[in-house]
Amino acid sequence: MAMAPSLPQAVTLLSFWTVVVGMPDPTKRDQLMRQEASRQTGGEVVLNPAEQKLDAKLCQMKEREMWADPFPPALHFFKAKPLIQRSSVFKLLRDMPKGGALHLHSSSMVSVEWLVKNVTYRPNCYVCFTWDNSVRFVFSQRQPFPRWDCFYWQLLHTLRAKNRDPTGFDASLMQHLTLVTEDPDGEYPNQDAVWEKFEKAFIATAGLVSHAPVLRDYIYQGLQELHQDNIMYLELRSGLSRAYELDGTIHDKMWTLRTFQEVTKEFVKDHPDFLGARLILAVHRAWSSSEVKAAVKEAIELQKEFPDVVAGFDLVGREDSGRPLWYFRDALSLPEQLGVTLPYFFHAGETDEEGTEVDQNILDALLFNTRRIGHGYALAHHPLAKELSRERNVAVELCPISNQVLKLVSDLRNHPAAVLMSEGHPMVISSDDPSMFGTTGLAYDFFQAFMGIGGLKANLGTLKELALNSIRYSSLPDHLKDTGQALWQKKWDAFILAHL
Template identity: 35%
Template sequence: MLVDGPSEWPALRFLLLAVAMSFFGSALSTDETRAHLLLKEKMMRLGGRLVLSTKEEQANERLMTLKITEMKEAMKTLIFPPSMHFFQAKHLIERSQVFNILRMMPKVAALQLLHMELGKQWGGEQVYELSGEHHDEEWSVKTYQEVAQKFVETHPEFIGIKIIYSDHRSKDVAVIAESIRTAMGLRTKFPTVVAGFDLLGGRWVRPIHPPWKAIPLSSDWQGTSIDKNILDALMLNTTRIGHGFALSKHPAVRAYSWKKDIPIEVCPISNQVLKLVSDLRNHPVATLMATGHPMVISSDDPAIFGAKGLSYDFYEVFMGIGGMKADLRTLKQLAMNSIKYSTLLETEKNTFMEIWKKRWDKFIADVATK
């Protein structure tokens, strides 16, 4: 458009105004879209739909202030515990103010702990006396039951233990079948203690064929029989998926497990120590957390790793895997999930949830005011 003189200026001003309005209108639309997407992601995140009370909001503000401060300091020093091997990072974690708060938090239950395998994995009984006397699996389960009952007498808030009978999947199918029959027998005799059966190790849950026995015990190779363990576990009606490290590689399987409300048991420190992932910020479960996939946090082998309790694993999840956006809602959801997805009876779950709520409220009051 050519503008020859003052008589054309009104047209020029109108054109410029139209262009400016179009620009600002477009920018406003972009900002609205951006805000909508960020809000949508916030709601999708694990715990994103929880509504916090006034006290919880106060506690969350304090917790997140400490978290962001520690993360900004890590960006300057490049010293960030979740990015380091746990054996090197443990003393740094223990100096964290965030960790000290997480130690106070009632985390309810650990749903995956390897304490003692009741199957005959090593060719003999696992429990024996110094005199040489050996005890069978039934004696072991009964002893666990009696010790737990005595502990409850002095610790009334302790809800108890559940035992998952296990064996190693590298064994002959006939041996595994016998272990399953043993587990079923123990379940019949101790219905409130024995919760289920698990096959340990990274090999196939179906009958093992010789060509597959040389496959390493990891889920690095997508498409192998090991990689398909998750699918087979779902077909066998599992109620939880241990580790589920390869779940993010299988979108259809992931959607199926989500639809069935089957959580994965995330054991971050175990995954790192066993070299499945080095920097926990890059843990594949980060994607699942961002989309709200059901999950619980466990420590797997805490005694071996020197990670007593669940606080260390919760720290790694909260600071590393969850990134800057994981807040008190995430922690609260994870705590409640450990009750929801446990093998407790519904009456036990309701009782335990009430006990946890009282402890949670006290924790929130302490964080918000002290």
């Protein structure tokens, strides 16, 4: 819900609601339309002459594509993707400087093609096929002992050499690491089915990316894929899985944080137009309260040790089957009790089960002073939470493709965020788990939000505000936000001139 209008605004609005006899005044109608449009995301952005020229060009492109049949945002993304790739609007969005990616999970930040074509071709990589049609990977100097659901490990190099169709074999491995399928409705008839495959894919990926030499390359490759999509900053949710060496040595979380810090610094040195990356430490909401309390205490210590790297804390996992935030109230109150600050960036409202205990996560996230709301799909059904989050400048991290693939909404024109965008609610666009959905970067999610959720009224001002929001609502300190906005503005000005 938008904030209550000021007295002058209220007087202006009341002037429209006089009794009309005959034809309404067209001038007043135009004024009313302009006033409503000014409230949408980007509605108050003032475009300079060059931006106005590109906006006119973009609007023409958009109008042509809005009437396409089929209309990509109305289709499941796996079917819409090839149509999107042919879109002129999408090609423009790929070139657009998008600011930062603020909602991304560490196990799914790199394309599965890179994982399979690069990582699984490395020496000493073993694979196991489980009874429930999943896979596990591990790097080892010798054939691993039975573990997890794996009784028989095979060296991938040997297995691939025996296969007559190595390309098909690699494609089958990729299918285990992603949700992508030609028949999404048939393969995932409900949310339970898609989440089951989703969680299996995360487990399958873990053995690859937690191998210490791979982890370094994986972080760098993830930043590279973001940079290629004209993204200049990252906030990554990570559980800090303990990295392992070939001889079985297990590193602690401090090692992982140092590695992330070192690789990020190396990437920034190689790409001076990249602002940097930070981590939001995350644990699964299936954990017990005591386990989460220990994790919060650990996050406080890790943030003290790495203040420039650790941005805050979150709880992840499927909300509908996990414990609600209120269950963890003792654990989440710990920082205040200790007199320290640990910023929260809670997933909340990633549900369509209105009125349930899980649905209350939106309000509980605000009670615990969350800095942003991850997904916030249910926020439109909570007028008080919507008002509070707007007053506090708590932005929603909108991940449209994730919401559609995980079966919260089928036609993105019906996404609840359409209401939030029409009201200019604080919002950023992100991609959640891009490798799981067959994407990289943010361009696809920007397309879905711009074309499907924003509708015909969303324009260049909308895009500009959304990109700037990703710096404005980041966890960066103010002086780095200023640096980031200046760097982004330089990129934006070059983008405008290049597309006139």
